[in-house]
Amino acid sequence: xxxxxxxxxxxxxxxxxxxxxxxxxxxxxxxxxxxxxxxxxxxxxxxxxxxxxxxxxxxxxxxxxxxxxxxxxxxxxxxxxxxx
Amino acid sequence: xxxxxxxxxxxxxxxxxxxxxxxxxxxxxxxxxxxxxxxxxxxxxxxxxxxxxxxxxxxxxxxxxxxxxxxxxxxxxxxxxxxxxxxxxxxxxxxxxxxxxxxxxxxxxxxxxxxxxxxxxxxxxxxxxxxxxxxxxxxxxxxxxxxxxxxxxxxxxxxxxxxxxxxxxxxxxxxxxxxxxxxxxxxxxxxxxxxxxxxxxxxxxxxxxxxxxxxxxxxxxxxxxxxxxxxxxxxxxxxxxxxxxxxxxxxxxxxxxxxxxxxxxxxxxxxxxxxxxxxxxxxxxxxxxxxxxxxxxxxxxxxxxxxxxxxxxxxxxxxxxxxxxxxxxxxxxxxxxxxxxxxxxxxxxxxxxxxxxxxxxxxxxxxxxxxxxxxxxxxxxxxxxxxxxxxxxxxxxxxxxxxxxxxxxxxxxxxxxxxxxxxxxxxxxxxxxxxxxxxxxxxxxxxxxxxxxxxxxxxxxxxxxxxxxxxxxxxxxxxxxxxxxxxxxxxxxxxxxxxxxxxxxxxxxxxxxxxxxxxxxxxxxxxxxxxxxxxxxxxxxxxxxxxxxxxxxxxxxxxxxxxxxxxxxxxxxxxxxxxxxxxxxxxxxxxxxxxxxxxxxxxxxxxxxxxxxxxxxxxxxxxxxxxxxxxxxxxxxxxxxxxxxxxxxxxxxxxxxxxxxxxxxxxxxxxxxxxxxxxxxxxxxxxxxxxxxxxxxxxxxxxxxxxxxxxxxxxxxxxxxxxxxxxxxxxxxxxxxxxxxxxxxxxxxxxxxxxxxxxxxxxxxxxxxxxxxxxxxxxxxxxxxxxxxxxxxxxxxxxxxxxxxxxxxxxxxxxxxxxxxxxxxxxxxxxxxxxxxxxxxxxxxxxxxxxxxxxxxxxxxxxxxxxxxxxxxxxxxxxxxxxxxxxxxxxxxxxxxxxx
Numbered sequence: 001x002x003x004x005x006x007x008x009x010x011x012x013x014x015x016x017x018x019x020x021x022x023x024x025x026x027x028x029x030x031x032x033x034x035x036x037x038x039x040x041x042x043x044x045x046x047x048x049x050x051x052x053x054x055x056x057x058x059x060x061x062x063x064x065x066x067x068x069x070x071x072x073x074x075x076x077x078x079x080x081x082x083x084x
Numbered sequence: 085x086x087x088x089x090x091x092x093x094x095x096x097x098x099x100x101x102x103x104x105x106x107x108x109x110x111x112x113x114x115x116x117x118x119x120x121x122x123x124x125x126x127x128x129x130x131x132x133x134x135x136x137x138x139x140x141x142x143x144x145x146x147x148x149x150x151x152x153x154x155x156x157x158x159x160x161x162x163x164x165x166x167x168x169x170x171x172x173x174x175x176x177x178x179x180x181x182x183x184x185x186x187x188x189x190x191x192x193x194x195x196x197x198x199x200x201x202x203x204x205x206x207x208x209x210x211x212x213x214x215x216x217x218x219x220x221x222x223x224x225x226x227x228x229x230x231x232x233x234x235x236x237x238x239x240x241x242x243x244x245x246x247x248x249x250x251x252x253x254x255x256x257x258x259x260x261x262x263x264x265x266x267x268x269x270x271x272x273x274x275x276x277x278x279x280x281x282x283x284x285x286x287x288x289x290x291x292x293x294x295x296x297x298x299x300x301x302x303x304x305x306x307x308x309x310x311x312x313x314x315x316x317x318x319x320x321x322x323x324x325x326x327x328x329x330x331x332x333x334x335x336x337x338x339x340x341x342x343x344x345x346x347x348x349x350x351x352x353x354x355x356x357x358x359x360x361x362x363x364x365x366x367x368x369x370x371x372x373x374x375x376x377x378x379x380x381x382x383x384x385x386x387x388x389x390x391x392x393x394x395x396x397x398x399x400x401x402x403x404x405x406x407x408x409x410x411x412x413x414x415x416x417x418x419x420x421x422x423x424x425x426x427x428x429x430x431x432x433x434x435x436x437x438x439x440x441x442x443x444x445x446x447x448x449x450x451x452x453x454x455x456x457x458x459x460x461x462x463x464x465x466x467x468x469x470x471x472x473x474x475x476x477x478x479x480x481x482x483x484x485x486x487x488x489x490x491x492x493x494x495x496x497x498x499x500x501x502x503x504x505x506x507x508x509x510x511x512x513x514x515x516x517x518x519x520x521x522x523x524x525x526x527x528x529x530x531x532x533x534x535x536x537x538x539x540x541x542x543x544x545x546x547x548x549x550x551x552x553x554x555x556x557x558x559x560x561x562x563x564x565x566x567x568x569x570x571x572x573x574x575x576x577x578x579x580x581x582x583x584x585x586x587x588x589x590x591x592x593x594x595x596x597x598x599x600x601x602x603x604x605x606x607x608x609x610x611x612x613x614x615x616x617x618x619x620x621x622x623x624x625x626x627x628x629x630x631x632x633x634x635x636x637x638x639x640x641x642x643x644x645x646x647x648x649x650x651x652x653x654x655x656x657x658x659x660x661x662x663x664x665x666x667x668x669x670x671x672x673x674x675x676x677x678x679x680x681x682x683x684x685x686x687x688x689x690x691x692x693x694x695x696x697x698x699x700x701x702x703x704x705x706x707x708x709x710x711x712x713x714x715x716x717x718x719x720x721x722x723x724x725x726x727x728x729x730x731x732x733x734x735x736x737x738x739x740x741x742x743x744x745x746x747x748x749x750x751x752x753x754x755x756x757x758x759x760x761x762x763x764x765x766x767x768x769x770x771x772x773x774x775x776x777x778x779x780x781x782x783x784x785x786x787x788x789x790x791x792x793x794x795x796x797x798x799x800x801x802x803x804x805x806x807x808x809x810x811x812x813x814x815x816x817x818x819x820x821x822x823x824x825x826x827x828x829x830x831x832x833x834x835x836x837x838x839x840x841x842x843x844x845x846x847x848x849x850x851x852x853x854x855x856x857x858x859x860x861x862x863x864x865x866x867x868x869x870x871x872x873x874x875x876x877x878x879x880x881x882x883x884x885x886x887x888x889x890x891x892x893x894x895x896x897x898x899x900x901x902x903x904x905x906x907x908x909x910x911x912x913x914x915x916x917x918x919x920x921x922x923x924x925x926x927x928x929x930x931x932x933x934x935x936x937x938x939x940x941x942x943x944x945x946x947x948x949x950x951x952x953x954x955x956x957x958x959x960x961x962x963x964x965x966x967x968x969x970x971x972x973x974x975x976x977x978x979x980x981x982x983x984x
Contacts, residue, residue, distance in 0.1 A: 039724060
C-alpha cells in the first residue's frame, strides 16, 4: 500500500519570538496588538532594545516620545537603544 | 335580547295586575267607601234597575243571571269586585231617567267595550253583536261623565281583561299549544302554533278594538288616563305577564323550530332570486356554497322534505301570518326575540364553522357582511310588516339598526373567538395566513377580546410549542413567524411582548438557542428568514440606552400604549424593534451572539480550506451594521488572517518552485496561519504526526520565519484537512480526511498490521478516541480489524465478502475545532482565580459581594473586558470550595491554612 499525500492543509498560529507574553507598557499580549491598533502582526510589530526587553513598537515609541531628557527602557531603566 | 318581562313581576298570575298596574292609592278609595255612598245621588237611583231588571231583560232577549243582577250597579268599577263585573247589558235604555239613564249608559259602554263572554253573558246572536255607533257610545260616556263615573271606566276595563285572560284565554291558548305533544310532524306543528295564536288573536281582538276607542277618548280628554303608563302599555304588559310570564320548554322549541325553518327557507329563496338575477353570481356562490345551493338532491333544501311535498310557500305564509298576529298583540319581541337571537347565533356559528375554520388564506369579513345583510332582510320580515301595515320608517329603521348592530357584534365576537382559538396555526402559516390576521385585527378593534387572545395564545404556545419534543430551530422559526404576524396584528407590539414572553423564557433554557440563531442569521439556506432580515437595509442598531420618547417623528401619529403594556419599556423602543433585535435580546446581551458567531466563523473557516470567505465577509459587514464596529473587530481579524495566509502560501510556493526538482517537498503543505489572540480558543488535542509531515512543517516554519522576522509558527497538528490517494494493489482511493486519519494510514505504509495500543503510542492519541477514528478506514475497506484491536491493510478487495457496515460515530460530524463555551468560560474564570487568591491572602476573608465588587474594580476594567456576574462567581467559588481550594463559612470565603 502506498499513500500519496496531495495537499496537506495545516493550521498554525503565529507568535512572536519573545521572552515574555505581554507588552510591559500596555500589558496586552504581544501576539495581540497595542491598544491603538486593530490588526496584529505586521501592522503592530514588536521591537527589541539592547537590554533585550521588547515592546510593541507603538508603545515604546510613545514612551520614548514622552521622555524629556534621556530615553530609558521602562523596564530596566537602562538607556534605550534599539537592537540592531 | 329584548326581554320585556318586568323582572320584578311576581310569579302569581293575578299579582302583577294588582301590584304593577294599579296604584294602591287609587284602589283604596274605591274599595273603602260603601257602594251606596259612592257617587253622590247615584246609589239610590242606580239601585232601581238592579231591582227590577226582569221587565227589561226579556225585551232584550237576553238571559242575565239573577245572582249577578243583585250586585249593586253602584259599583261598576269592576276592580273592586272579586267576580266578573255586573252585567248590565240590555235593560238600560228602557229605564227611566236619572239612575236609569246612568245604568243604560253604563250598559251600553260595557257591552261595547268587552266581549259578552267576559261578562259571564251568553254569547249573543250575531245580529245583536253589531257594533254600536261611535256617537251612541260617546253619548253614553257623556252620561257617565255627568255622574263623575268616567274615571272608573279604564280601571274596570283592565280588570275585566285580566279576569278574562286568567280564566279563559290563557288556559285555552296553552291547551292549544299543549296539543303539540301529540304531533310529531313539523308542518302540523307549525300550523298548530299558528292556530293557537290565531285563536288568541280572535279572543283578544275585541279588547284591542275597545282599547283603541278608549285611547281615542283619552286623547280627546274625555277620560282621565291611567297615570304614567298609558292604558295601551298596561294592556300589553298584561298580555305578556299573564300569557307568557312563564313559557314551557316545548313552546320555546316550537317557536325556535318555526323560525329556524322559515329562516332557512327565506335564505334559500333569496339565493334563488339572486340566481335568477345573475347567472354569473350564482355560479360563484354555487362554488363556494355547495351545502346550501345543492339544488339537485331529492330533498328540498328549505323545508328538508321531499320535493313533491315541499311546504316552503305554506311555511312562509304561516310565517307572515304569525308575525302579523304577534305584531298586532305586541308580543313579537316577547315571543320570538329569544328564538330569533338563538337562531341567528346558531346560524352564524354554523356557517363560520363550515367556511372559516382552518381557512386562513382569504378574508371572510366582506363575505359575512353580505350574508348579514341577507339575514337582516329576514329580520325585517319578522319585525317589520311588509306592505300596508308597515310602521313608520323611523321606528322601523331603528329596530333594524339595533338588530344589525347586534348581529354584527355577535359575528365579530364569535369570529374573533374562533381566530383566537386558531391563532397558533395562523401564526405557523404566516405570511400565507395574513388575511386571517387582518380579519382578526379588524374584529379585535370592535370587541374586547385582547385579554382572551393573550391568555389563549399563551396557553397554546405552552402546550404546543414549549416542550422538549420540539426542535430549537422550530421554536425559533415559530417565534419569527409570531413576531411578523403579531406585528401585523398589533403595531404597538404589546401582544407580541406579552404573549411571547414564555417563548423567550423557554429559549433561554435551551443550550443551542444562540447557535441556532446565529446559524440562521448567516446560514447557507438562501431563503432563510433571518438571513434576509439581516441583509435588509436600514437596520436597527443594537445600541443600548439610546431610545427616547421624544424622537417620534409625527406628534399627530402618537398612539397611546394599551393598558396591558409593560411601563418599563418605552413604546418607541418596542415599536422599532425588529426580528433580529428581538431575538438577540432574548439573552439580554449581544456579546453572547458575537462570541457564538466567532465560534461559528472559526469553524467554517477551518473546515473549508478553499478560502472562499466572500460570504463570510458579507456576513461580517452586515453584522457590523447591527452590532457595531467594535464588536465585530475580532471577526475581521480572523478574515484578514485567511487573506494573509493565502498570500504567505503563495509566497512560499513560489519559492519552492525555484528549487530544483529533488529538493522540493514531497507534497504541498498549505497553512492557515491564525492570530491566536483573535480566534476563539482552539481545542487542544495531542497528535504526533509522522516524521515526514513534521519535517515539511518545520521547513514551512523556517520559510515563514524568513518571511516575517522574529516570528514563528505554532502548528496545530490535529487541525486541518489532508487530500490523499491510497493506492492499494487493486484500487486507488482519493479522500479528504482529517490529520489524525491521515497519520493513521501513513503509518500503515511502513507496517501493514498494527495493534491499537501500538498505534496509540506512536500517535500519542488515547486508545478510545483512536478506536473511533479507525472506523473511517474500516468503512472505506482499507483496513480490517481481525482479531479485535488488530488492524491489517486489505490489499486486495474480496468481492464476495459481505460488506461490512461500520457506523461512523455521529459526533464525528459535529466535531468543532473550537473549545466549548463552557471550557472557555472556565478559562476566563481562571483569570479571576489568581486575583481572588491574592485578595484573600491579603484580606483573609471576604464576602461574595465584596469579592465581586473588587473584581469589578480591578479586573473588569482592563482592555479585554471579561464580565462575570454574581451568580457565575458564586458558582465558581463553590466549585473551588468543593475542590477544597477555598473555605466557606459564615458567609465569607477564606483560603485554607495550608494553601499559603
